[in-house]
Amino acid sequence: MRLFVLLFTIQSLVDSQLLEVFGLANGNTGxxxxxxxxxxxxxxxxxxxxxxxxxxxxxxxxxxxxxQPIPQVAFVDGLPVIPGVVGSLPGAGACLPRNxxxxxxxxxxxxxxxxxxxxIPGAQDYLSSFLxxxxxxxxxxYGKYHWAIDTPSVHEKFCPxxxxxxxxxxxxxxxxxLVDKFRTQDENGGDKxxxxxxxxxxxxxxxxxxxxxxxYQVVMIGPIDKKSGQYEYVILSNWxxxxxxxxxxxxxxxxxxxxxxxxxxxxxxxxxxxxxxQNTIHYTDWSKCRRSTPVTYFRNVLSELFG
Numbered sequence: 001m002r003l004f005v006l007l008f009t010i011q012s013l014v015d016s017q018l019l020e021v022f023g024l025a026n027g028n029t030g031x032x033x034x035x036x037x038x039x040x041x042x043x044x045x046x047x048x049x050x051x052x053x054x055x056x057x058x059x060x061x062x063x064x065x066x067x068q069p070i071p072q073v074a075f076v077d078g079l080p081v082i083p084g085v086v087g088s089l090p091g092a093g094a095c096l097p098r099n100x101x102x103x104x105x106x107x108x109x110x111x112x113x114x115x116x117x118x119x120i121p122g123a124q125d126y127l128s129s130f131l132x133x134x135x136x137x138x139x140x141x142y143g144k145y146h147w148a149i150d151t152p153s154v155h156e157k158f159c160p161x162x163x164x165x166x167x168x169x170x171x172x173x174x175x176x177x178l179v180d181k182f183r184t185q186d187e188n189g190g191d192k193x194x195x196x197x198x199x200x201x202x203x204x205x206x207x208x209x210x211x212x213x214x215x216y217q218v219v220m221i222g223p224i225d226k227k228s229g230q231y232e233y234v235i236l237s238n239w240x241x242x243x244x245x246x247x248x249x250x251x252x253x254x255x256x257x258x259x260x261x262x263x264x265x266x267x268x269x270x271x272x273x274x275x276x277x278q279n280t281i282h283y284t285d286w287s288k289c290r291r292s293t294p295v296t297y298f299r300n301v302l303s304e305l306f307g
Contacts, residue, residue, distance in 0.1 A: 025194035027210045030157040030182050031110075043112050043242050092199060093206055094124050095214040109214040110154040113240040118214060127239040128204070132269050134221045136205045138174045140231050141218075142166050147182075147284050148233070148254055149246025155211075157182035158189060159289035162247055164198065174200040180209065187288040207236055214238065216245065220265055222258055225249070232258055241271055251286050 088094040095109065095118040109115050117123040147160040160182035167175045180194035198207040205218040220235035233248040246262070248254040266272035 023191055023193055025180070025192040025210060029192050029194065029211075030155060030160075030184055031211045032152075032154055032156050043240065088125055091208070093201065093204070093215065094118070094121075096208070098213070109212050110151075111212075111214065111238060111240045111242050113242075114214045114238060124214075124239070128217060131217055131237075131239055132219045133204055134218065135203050136200060136218050136221060137224070137231075138166075138169060138176065138200050138205075140221075140224050140229055141205075141234065142176065143228075143230050143249070145234065145247035145249060146251050146286065147245065148248040148251060149235075149244060150282065150284055151243035151245070152282055154243045155245075156184070158185075158187045159183050159286065160284070167197075172202055176200075178207070178209075187290070191292050212243075219269070219271070220262070222248075222262070233262060235262070235266065235271070237271060244271060 090097050095114065109118070114124075117127065142164045144161055144163040147157070147162065150157065150160070160180065163179045163181075165177045165179065167177055169175075176198045178196045178198060180196065182192055182194075183189040184192055194210045196207065196209045198205060200206075206215040207218065208215050216236040216238055218234055219237050221231050222233035224230065225232055228249075230249060232250075233246065233254055236245040236247065237243070244266075248258075263272060
């Protein structure tokens with residue numbers, strides 16, 4: 001997290017476009033330029049399909065939760081609040097403030113529904129409680145992952161990887177930093193590096209990326225490899241089920257051993273269905289990805305500087 005704060009300071013001193021030329025991403029790098037109401041239809045249908053799919057799952061918690069009284073929104077000094085639900089702090093479970101540097105330029109989440117409720121204290125906590133909340137062993141979470149699943153209407157990253165790095169750990173809480181590396185335009189494009197951080201608070205794991213001011217949560221974890229002690233894969237999303245990111249340790253091993261079981265879990269928990277399978281997620285193509293070298297880095301820098 002110290003590195004993330006340091007980059008916030010640098011961002012205020014140096015033009016973000018110049019930093020991007022030399023490989024440091026801003027919040028818009030690797031994202032699809034979308035209008036505020038873009039994808040509202042697909043996101044709405046996705047939520048409706050989620051409700052339909054979880055009805056088929058006898059273990060889902062949604063039916064029990066919906067039988068409980070829904071918190072009423074009140075207004076205190078003109079601000080909406082949910083009585084009895086304190087709400088997470090911005091950047092610690094809730095969305096980041098709109099003027100946060102290095103985050104997406106418009107400070108708007110790709111999720112239309114998250115943007116609607118982000119200013120209502122407690123709303124995010126209440127809705128996030130419907131998500132699966134696996135108990136994450138933070139030590140098994142650390143390390144490098146390849147993106148196997150992304151959301152093409154949101155992400156435009158080629159050969160993307162994410163690495164979780166340890167920071168601090170206590171008995172019930174932990175924090176960590178993350179480093180994103182990806183290419184833009186195509187598999188041979190310039191290498192970009194983005195940063196973020198994560199928090200584990202009482203079995204809920206939040207992950208913040210530069211391209212979204214609102215947090216993802218770890219909603220699914222794969223088995224732990226016996227030799228490395230690390231998770232084979234991790235699925236990230238939010239209460240609106242949009243976007244979805246699938247991180248895997250080894251692409252080949254994932255397709256051979258875990259892809260089918262993971263898809264079954266995603267469908268059971270309402271993250272994947274007949275609609276979203278075709279439109280909101282897809283499997284990242286790694287067939288054309290090659291290892292970067294200093295030569296390719298300088299070639300791409302010169303290309304961006306001089307065309």
